[in-house]
Amino acid sequence: MIMLQSTRPRLRAWVCSSCQRRGLTAARRPHPVQATLHNSQRRSFIRNQKPTSFNTFVNFSGANVADKYHDDTILRQIFDSPSVWKEFAKTDETRNVGLFRNAYLTRPKGFQIFARVSLEKARKLVDKILKASSIQEYQDIVRDLDRLSDILCRVLDMADFVRVTHPDPKIQHAASEAWAVMYQYMNELNTTTGLNDQLGKAIDNPEVAKAWSEEEMTVAQMLKLDFMKSAVNLPQRMRDRFVTLSQEISEVGARFVQEMAPEQRSLVFPSSELHGLNPMIARNFTRRGVVYLPTLGAEAAMALRQVHNPEVRKKIYYAARTASKNSTDLLERLVKLRAELADLSGFESYGHMALRDRMMAKTPESVREFLQALHTNNAPIVRREAQELLEEKRRDTGDATAVLQAWDKDYYAERIHQKARSKTKHDDFLSAYFSLGTVMQGLSRIFNRLYGIRFVPRECLPGEAWHPDVRRLDIVSDTDGHVAVLYCDLFYREDKSPNPAHFTVRCSREIAPHEVEEAAELLGQSSEIPAFTTAEEAANDGMAMSQVDGKLKQMPTIALVCDFPQNAASRNGPALLTFFQMETLFHEMGHAIHSFLARTSLQNVAGTRCATDLAELPSTLMEYFATDATVLSLFARHYETDEPLPYEMVAERLRWSKRFEGSDTENQILLAMLDQELHSAQAAKPDVDSTQIYHELQRTHSTLPPDPPGTRWQGFFGHLFGYGSTYYSYLFDRVLAEHVWKEVFKAGDNGGGLDRANGEQLKENLLKWGGSRDPWQCLAGALKDDRVADGDEKAMRLVGSWGTKSNFKEE
Known part of the structure; x- marks a missing residue:
């Protein structure tokens, strides 16, 4: 039963090309940042924004428009200036209100x-x-x-x-x-x-x-x-077996990920054979003129990109693409157990079982239609990229008959990248235009333009946050008032996970009158029940609520966690984000906006609790906004001079970073196909051979040179455990996001990325429904395209035919 439906989407969890190479799984002008915020400003802001008591019940008839621009200024300051945040966060309240204002959580x-x-x-x-x-x-x-x-x-x-x-x-x-x-x-x-x-x-x-x-x-x-x-x-006997199988799958899957290892853990080379490798890397692994190179990790990946000797690259490639026999044995044991579980539950395969629930694809047959159509669309792009790599090799070797080998791909792609990068500004130059406060300010402005919601800074009361760096933002709608609470934990700490993530701490849900009555009866009956001011507070544990159209709802409460380094050069200076970090924050905010807008009556379908292969659409879509010239002009300014960002810098960076996007897409298609095959009916066969399956897929569908015999990279593909026949979702949402950007937001043309009508079209047809409406109907409404309304194999094939292109529009 769906007693626990994860509200945390799988964020950027696919195997990127660099990870695979390592063998891992893994408008108003902004005000300049002010050094201080006068006490009178802070007191005025707090007086205008916070309720007269700590009651978490909110009944807005509309947003506070008068302070909109003041909020916009403060928003940038509290993220860019630690001293401003420290002053802003002061409060006269001494009572511990509990984590997230949950009155129970004042102590362990x-x-x-x-x-x-x-x-x-x-x-x-x-x-x-x-x-x-x-x-x-x-x-x-x-x-x-x-x-x-x-x-x-x-x-x-x-x-x-x-x-x-x-x-x-x-x-x-x-x-x-x-x-x-x-x-x-x-x-x-x-x-x-x-x-x-x-x-x-x-x-x-x-x-x-x-x-x-x-x-x-x-x-x-x-x-x-x-x-x-x-x-x-x-029957009970079969239920018992189901429980046993589920436990075995969990244990074997965990072992598959934890014990993942290469057949050969390190390689030994005379240092003279590693000409071209970064000297710092070579020095760190050299002992008495011999280099002991780890098979997996950044060092091996760098060697494949930099070492000039093709025979050395070949040895590294073989080792980095060959998982241990134990790893592949565990993988094959995992898929057999899943096949038995599916058979016990009455499904043709584990793929049929997994895709039946909360998935747009519904069946493995539909997934295959999508992947095959996408492959057909992408193949010409990969052929052009392969030809470019081959020509670079022939120029380098002087051999007009040279053939591209699997261990040549990264090396010659890196040479081409280096030529392109030499003509562009460094990423740290771009980061001067993306202070964290500026980006947060920009996100608020974008959402206000598109959906009529904005970020309003709010001080955290004692005990409410888990760290002094955490900023609280109230999400305010221009029609419905306060609609959600967002906690931002965005700065680096040693004890924090480096992985960016969106957490739904509490979903939207309508609280029925009888629940309030039950809560009233419990007040004062036990010392374990906190001293709530009202029964409404007790019904939601003291956390934020709203009342719109006479209905009481628990507010979506979201936590956004990132790992951005603070400015080391200045204790009070802003954190400057790289372009990739800025895109990451946009991506995570795409999940958050889904949670803010999909305020359903039932929590099982609130926010990101939608079809799994739709969950990444809003977040991936936000990456297109992060590269649009008009959108960037809304906020991207130099943190010291306040000069606007020259967009040509972004365009040039995107040109070289997307140079081999077709090849990366082909790699993802092959991995998604492998995921499908390993969770098909053939996984139940006693002699299932994951290596044979993977190599056959490469020989059949790969445009670039496939892995040579003797390798078995699939033993490193840890997402086969976490995704289990749903790995295609990343590609699916990439295609959908690009199509929505083009069809709904007009690819940013004529300010389409900031047009309120376009935002309303997406919100009213897709975002606000969460998982409460058929996702294909939502998609058809947003795109105004009835061809996808039925969500059948034909619709999946159509989506695949849309393909993926570049992530930006050159000005």
Whole structure:
């Protein structure tokens, strides 16, 4: 059952070409930054923005327009100047309001109390569902099950974020314990046949089903499928086997990722054979004139790009592309277990099982149609790139008959890149135009232009944030007022993960009147229940809520985590982002805008809880905005001189960085095809050979030289565990994002990237629905293209035929 539906999209988790080479898996003019913010300014801002009490209930009739430009200025300052943030964040409040203003979480023990109170609520709700007998009670079942999911996710999502992000080990430990308690209970629910039976009765009763909204029916069908995929309807013996298989898959998959290793861990060369390699790299691995080069990692990847000797490159390539026998054995064991699990659950293959739920593709056949069409579209581009590489090799060797080898690709691509880079400005020159505060200011301006929402800085109260660097932003709509809360943890810390991520700490969900009544009854009954001011606060644990059109809703609460270094040269200077870091922040904000706008009544379909192969569309789309000249002119200015960014610098950088994009796309297509094949019916065969499958795919579909015999790179493809027949999603969303950029935002022509009508078209047809409407209908509405409305194999083939081109439009 969908008791825990991850709200954190898989962000930039594909295998980029550089990782594969390493064998890893892995407008108003802005004001200049001011050094200080006068106390009178700060007090005026706070007085205008924060409620008169710490009640988290918000009832806006409209946004505070008078302070819009003041907010815009402050927004840049609090991210660019630590001293401004320190002054802004001062508060007279001394009471600990709890993490995210969750009143339970004022101390480590609060996590246990929060889990225990939530568990009691969940058990009462389960009892109610199991006893349902009247028409009205069955009509309530979908919302009851959704609330049950929300009760668990309130603890699980919060605890999951805290245990991997909070710097205090005691709080990490407490969060982990709370998570474990709720996760164990969730697993119990997933084997509770009565919940599945009651939901089935409700769906099968026409009088019940006709009373449900489109959103409720969507969630009902989603939950029913989840029960089916959990084998809850099977006899006990088969359910037991299902549980055993699931556990084995988890263990073998984890081993596959953790024990991943090359057959040969290092290579030994005389230093004279590594001519061309970066001297610093060579020196670090040289002992007495001999270089001991690790097979995997940045050093081997660099050697493939720089070493002049083709025989040396060949040896490095073979070693870096050959996983250990143990790695491939674990992979093949994993896919066999998945095949058995799918068969037990009544599916033709694991691919059919995985694609049935929350996926636009629906079937492996549709995925193959998409990938084949995309390959056909991309092949001419790769042929041109391959010819360019071959010509570079022939010029270099002076041999007009030379043939391109697999170990030549990176070397000659790097030579071509070097020639292009020598004509461009360095990335650190570009970064002067992308201070973090300027970029955040720009994102607020973009979203205000497109969707009528903006970022309003808000001071964090004691205990609300997990680190002093965390900035809180209230998301304010020009029509609905305060609609979401965003916590930004964007600066580097030693104890932080370096991976950028969007976390949904709490989803949007409508809070029913009877929930408020239940909360009122609990007030003052136990010392474990915090002293809430109102029953509404108690119903949402003290966290942010809103009331629009008479309906009380818990607000989306989002945490955005990045790892940007602060300015080392100045304690009060801004963090300057590279172009790639700026794109990364735009990407993550694409997920956030989805969460802000998709404020559904049911949390199972809120925000990014949509079809998995649609989740990356809004974020990938934002990368197009990050390269548009008109959009960049809205905010990109030099942090010292306030001069606007010369767009030709960006255009030149993009030209060389996208030089071999077709080859990278072909690589992704091959990996997605491999993912499909390894989760097809042939994975159930006792003699499944992943190496043979991968090499055959390369020989059939690769335009560039395929891997030579004897290699087995698939043993390094760790995403086969995490994605499991859905790896195509990254490519799918890349294609969709480019098409939306062209068709909805007119590829930025004539200011199309900032046109409110275009933003409304995307919001009203796609973004605001989250997962509550058929994604193909959403896409068809956004694109105004009924050819994709049915979402069948023909639609998948059409999407593939759109292909991917360059990520920017040259001015």
